[in-house]
Amino acid sequence: xxxxxxxxxxxxxxxxxxxxxxxxxxxxxxxxxxxxxxxxxxxxxxxxxxxxxxxxxxxxxxxxxxxxxxxxxxxxxxxxxxxxxxxxxxxxxxxxxxxxxxxxxxxxxxxxxxxxxxxxx
Amino acid sequence: xxxxxxxxxxxxxxxxxxxxxxxxxxxxxxxxxxxxxxxxxxxxxxxxxxxxxxxxxxxxxxxxxxxxxxxxxxxxxxxxxxxxxxxxxxxxxxxxxxxxxxxxxxxxxxxxxxxxxxxxxxxxxxxxxxxxxxxxxxxxxxxxxxxxxxxxxxxxxxxxxxxxxxxxxxxxxxxxxxxxxxxxxxxxxxxxxxxxxxxxxxxxxxxxxxxxxxxxxxxxxxxxxxxxxxxxxxxxxxxxxxxxxxxxxxxxxxxxxxxxxxxxxxxxxxxxxxxxxxxxxxxxxxxxxxxxxxxxxxxxxxxxxxxxxxxxxxxxxxxxxxxxxxxxxxxxxxxxxxxxxxxxxxxxxxxxxxxxxxxxxxxxxxxxxxxxxxxxxxxxxxxxxxxxxxxxxxxxxxxxxxxxxxxxxxxxxxxxxxxxxxxxxxxxxxxxxxxxxxxxxxxxxxxxxxxxxxxxxxxxxxxxxxxxxxxxxxxxxxxxxxxxxxxxxxxxxxxxxxxxxxxxxxxxxxxxxxxxxxxxxxxxxxxxxxxxxxxxxxxxxxxxxxxxxxxxxxxxxxxxxxxxxxxxxxxxxxxxxxxxxxxxxxxxxxxxxxxxxxxxxxxxxxxxxxxxxxxxxxxxxxxxxxxxxxxxxxxxxxxxxxxxxxxxxxxxxxxxxxxxxxxxxxxxxxxxxxxxxxxxxxxxxxxxxxxx
Numbered sequence: 105x106x107x108x109x110x111x112x113x114x115x116x117x118x119x120x121x122x123x124x125x126x127x128x129x130x131x132x133x134x135x136x137x138x139x140x141x142x143x144x145x146x147x148x149x150x151x152x153x154x155x156x157x158x159x160x161x162x163x164x165x166x167x168x169x170x171x172x173x174x175x176x177x178x179x180x181x182x183x184x185x186x187x188x189x190x191x192x193x194x195x196x197x198x199x200x201x202x203x204x205x206x207x208x209x210x211x212x213x214x215x216x217x218x219x220x221x222x223x224x225x
Numbered sequence: 226x227x228x229x230x231x232x233x234x235x236x237x238x239x240x241x242x243x244x245x246x247x248x249x250x251x252x253x254x255x256x257x258x259x260x261x262x263x264x265x266x267x268x269x270x271x272x273x274x275x276x277x278x279x280x281x282x283x284x285x286x287x288x289x290x291x292x293x294x295x296x297x298x299x300x301x302x303x304x305x306x307x308x309x310x311x312x313x314x315x316x317x318x319x320x321x322x323x324x325x326x327x328x329x330x331x332x333x334x335x336x337x338x339x340x341x342x343x344x345x346x347x348x349x350x351x352x353x354x355x356x357x358x359x360x361x362x363x364x365x366x367x368x369x370x371x372x373x374x375x376x377x378x379x380x381x382x383x384x385x386x387x388x389x390x391x392x393x394x395x396x397x398x399x400x401x402x403x404x405x406x407x408x409x410x411x412x413x414x415x416x417x418x419x420x421x422x423x424x425x426x427x428x429x430x431x432x433x434x435x436x437x438x439x440x441x442x443x444x445x446x447x448x449x450x451x452x453x454x455x456x457x458x459x460x461x462x463x464x465x466x467x468x469x470x471x472x473x474x475x476x477x478x479x480x481x482x483x484x485x486x487x488x489x490x491x492x493x494x495x496x497x498x499x500x501x502x503x504x505x506x507x508x509x510x511x512x513x514x515x516x517x518x519x520x521x522x523x524x525x526x527x528x529x530x531x532x533x534x535x536x537x538x539x540x541x542x543x544x545x546x547x548x549x550x551x552x553x554x555x556x557x558x559x560x561x562x563x564x565x566x567x568x569x570x571x572x573x574x575x576x577x578x579x580x581x582x583x584x585x586x587x588x589x590x591x592x593x594x595x596x597x598x599x600x601x602x603x604x605x606x607x608x609x610x611x612x613x614x615x616x617x618x619x620x621x622x623x624x625x626x627x628x629x630x631x632x633x634x635x636x637x638x639x640x641x642x643x644x645x646x647x648x649x650x651x652x653x654x655x656x657x658x659x660x661x662x663x664x665x666x667x668x669x670x671x672x673x674x675x676x677x678x679x680x681x682x683x684x685x686x687x688x689x690x691x692x693x694x695x696x697x698x699x700x701x702x703x704x705x706x707x708x709x710x711x712x713x714x715x716x717x718x719x720x721x722x723x724x725x726x727x728x729x730x731x732x733x734x735x736x737x738x739x740x741x742x743x744x745x746x747x748x749x750x751x752x753x754x755x756x757x758x759x760x761x762x763x764x765x766x767x768x769x770x771x772x773x774x775x776x777x778x779x780x781x782x783x784x785x786x787x788x789x790x791x792x793x794x795x796x797x798x799x800x801x802x803x804x805x806x807x808x809x810x811x812x813x814x815x816x817x818x819x820x821x822x823x824x825x826x827x828x829x830x831x832x833x834x835x836x837x838x839x840x841x842x843x844x845x846x847x848x849x850x851x852x853x854x855x856x857x858x859x860x861x862x863x864x865x866x867x868x869x870x871x872x873x874x875x876x877x878x879x880x881x882x883x884x885x886x887x888x889x890x891x892x893x894x895x896x897x898x899x900x901x902x903x904x905x906x907x908x909x910x911x912x913x914x915x916x917x
Contacts, residue, residue: 188709
């Protein structure tokens, strides 16, 4: 069973993503901060991480992505950025940090499902 | 021997007779001669022709008695003409002739070659006889005879010549005396002629002078030492009306000077007679027909030929017209001066006004000429650029402006046909060397005739505007973000609820609650935007005031936060007695919500948040205290500014940066005050009060 880690500081967004992905048989984990995301990623080695960029605390989504992608233990996890920041520059920064793709909020659940399946296959 | 002797005696006798005849003839001939030349000439001629001498010369002593002057000569050495061109001059005592003149004794030289005194010339003779010419025991000359034969001159010759000399010496002296007399007479006559000529010249000059004075284009008159008029030219006559004949010999002062001026004029005359001259003295006169006139006068001392003061000369000009002209001129000058003063004052006023305008212009203003030299800087530009105008006046612009881009642009502006350049550049600011953003606008200005006269550069500190621009951009981005977050939930959950039916009722309700909450967040954001929009546009808040209990307003809000922010401890302290306020309850709630939200958002989980309300004098004071991040002084300073967010980089904390701006506005609309007490890293207290 594929593992997916959802990282967002807002409970509503985590719930939404989890519910959206319920259509397939995934094992879902949730983290509300960058720090928590790194801990879970190391423990669970998720196949996909859906990462919010703007989160309070020392490690935001970009920094977490950078750390995960440079850590041999976690670098194989695919990361999809999910953020309200939709500008091209932000997209680039996310991809440079090691993300595979980028989703702007508000997102279409169907697009997210398709993207997750595409990456996980 | 005897025969010889006899014959010799006979010869001597014959010769004596012959000499006697010569003397007789000579004496007779001399009787008819008068002039010195004739007398002397006759002597030498007789010596040559009758006595057979080769040369014969007569020298006469000059007046000083120092030199012998050749006066007459006969013989090959001398020209046959009676005129002696280069008269020989022999000093007394020199040579044979000179010796004779000094000794008065006859000299006979039988062989001149043996006599060192003989003066050798181009035709030397072998024998010489020199006889003094003596008159009244004084030598007056020498008769000098020469011959080619050695030992030629005999005693008879001496006797004969002595006789001749004695015969003529008296005549020579007389002739000399006459000659001297004639010469004196001649000189006298010549002097007399000179005198006559000079007198004529003087008369002519005097006439000319008189005419000059008479016809001079200036009044000229003079008085003697007694003040009596002794010169009066036509001009004075014309001016005064008195003709020369009327006034000559009259007392100047009494005749023509105004009574009240007589003493002054007398003083001037008296001074002039003492050698003190008066220049440009304006003297009022009376004309013959009683008309008063003013004459500009120079009173000069008059001297006679011996340099003795003998009167006063007055040279002047009628300045009646001149005075009138001058008075008119003075009036014109005065009037013009007044005009000029007025216009100078006007100019100064205008300049002051322009200066005042320029210094009150809030923008920096630099004016440069066509050589890019600074000709004007106002105070603002001095402050912005950190230079004093007085230090850079008339100096090249790069002295005033260190910024190269600006310098180049100002220079480039000249010669361009466009209106100039507009561009931004950065300047180091005074405070903390924070860069200031300046906007420069250059434009050419033209003189009246359309030529380029220089460049006006306007500098404006746009740091704040740029900051506001930046904040606005950030605000828009923040608004978009803040809208997207609730929209994500609303759209996502509603879409899932619509497309899937396999949710339990409990789950369904949870999703709908999310949607509802996020929709309300959206509404709240929109309300904030509307509030700020009305504040921005200057419209006052419409407060919907009603009487309420301050404690209740706070108490009713807290459970909501306690429920939603369980990770924070919220404690409330309120007065036990109800405090009645006249306030817009909804807006007051908005204020509290904002402050509590901030406290929650900016403090770590588990942090204590104290909300307190108390009566302080005639105010009800509310404070919201957290143990959060706190604020730096810079943040505190700006925290109430719109779009400002304490930590702009940390956009993870939601908010538009409008909350506190709106809060402040609401508090102030209620007549209250709001302020912040905070220390970075320790926490923040926000206090506000509202009049009871």
